[in-house]
Every structure is written in structure tokens, then in C-alpha cells.
Amino acid sequence: MKPEVLEALKKYLFQLADDELIIGHRNSEWTGLGPILEEDIAFASMAQDEIGHAQAFYLILHELGEQDPDTLAFYRSYKMFKCCHLVEYPIGEYDFSLVRHLLYDVQEMIRLKALSHSKYEPLAHLASKLIREEKYHYMHAVTWFQQLSNGGEEARIRMQNAFDLAYPLAFSLFEISDYHAILEKESFIISEKELENQWIQEIQSIVQKTPIIMPSVEDKTLHYGGRVGKHSEHLEPLVNEMSEVFVIDPTAKW
16 A cells, blocks of 8 residues: 555554544433433443444554554643544533534445445445444434424424534534545545535435424535644643543553
8 A cells, every 4th residue: 555545544544543532422411411311321322332333443543553552542731632623512401412423323324325435445344334323313302302293382492402513513513624535546446525525415305304403504615724723712621531540550451
């Protein structure tokens, strides 16, 4: 593999892994706080899945010469992360977390389906495997979003407000960086723009079955920056909290 392709591949894998790790951590914050027991368990289970997905991407990075998954996850400065702004925001109320869950996991399902055809075989194999778990995240998100949006007036208003906040943020998932073009040329990935267009169509088809109104987003690049280490104010304290135990003694055995 050419050095420039290897470097681009590593950046992309960090993008995937960091998104999964941070959204997994955010979802885990609902443990013990869910509005009902079923959702408490659901978000905890999905958090475990997403962190497991992150570990799998970090393992590929490790095989490509990077450090072990624990070190990559817990011993980097927040400025080194390549996660998007959407996953960094605090969980807020349940309505925001549910809408973010929908926007993120619809994107993830579309992305994994595309990656399952990647010419980089380790990534294609892993994507095909992760789709099996991700389909349940997708089903959970769509079902609860549509049920609550079609509920009473208070539920509709809350879901609309959450959607208005999260939807513009979600375009950060498709931030375009220089490494994408290199990987597209190698047929390792499809373009972020193509993924974004597929995602918009899928979100529209889901929202059409509810009274929720799709907000207009004039500047889709407003929340760009995460892929190049320019993060929201929410990421640094999250990473500090997440890595607090590990950094006390990185060599400890549990």
C-alpha cells in the first residue's frame, strides 16, 4: 500500500472509531436514567455495541502499526480525535438523545452498507459483520422516533424542537477532508457527499410518516471541524472523564 494511501486509511479509521467511541460513551450516560426501564436497558446495550465497534476499528489501526485499542481510546489528547460535532454534545433530555440516535444510526447503517463493498478487505469484512448489530439500532431509532412524534401535542413539540437542534449538527457526520479523495480513488470508500444524499433521502422517508417538519439548513458546513481536530467545547471534558481511570495507571491489569 502506498504511504499516502495508508495515511489516509488510518485517518478514516480514526474517524469511524472515534465517532463510535464518543457516541457510545454518550449513550452510556443514560444508564440508570432512562425514562422507562426498557429504554434504560436499550441505550446501555447500544452503548456497549458502539464501543465494541470502536474497538474493532482501533484493532485494524493496531494491525496497521498504531498503538493498542485501549491506548488509542483513552490516552490521546482530545485534539487528536476525529469525531464529528454531533456525537460530542451532552445527552440533554431524552428527546434530543433519541433524535441524535436516529440521525446517527441511519447514517451508520448507510455507511456500513457502502463499506461492505470496500476494496480494502479488512474494512469490508468488518462492515458486513457490524451491519448485523446495527440493523437493531436502526429499528429502535425509527420506531421510537415515529411513535413519539405521532404522540400527543407535547411529545410532538418536544420532538420537533430536538430535531431542529440535532439535524443541522448531523451534517458534521459528512465533513469532507483531503483523505477522503485518496480513499475514493482506491475504491476503499464512496464519497461523503453521496452518503449525505442517501442519508437525507432516508431521513425524509422516515420523517414523512410523522408531523415533524424538516428544518432548512442553509450552511451544512457550520459544524465542520471535528475531522481535523477542531471540536466543540463539549469534547475535552468528555474525554477527560472517559479516560480518568486509565490515565492513573495505563499499565494496570484488571
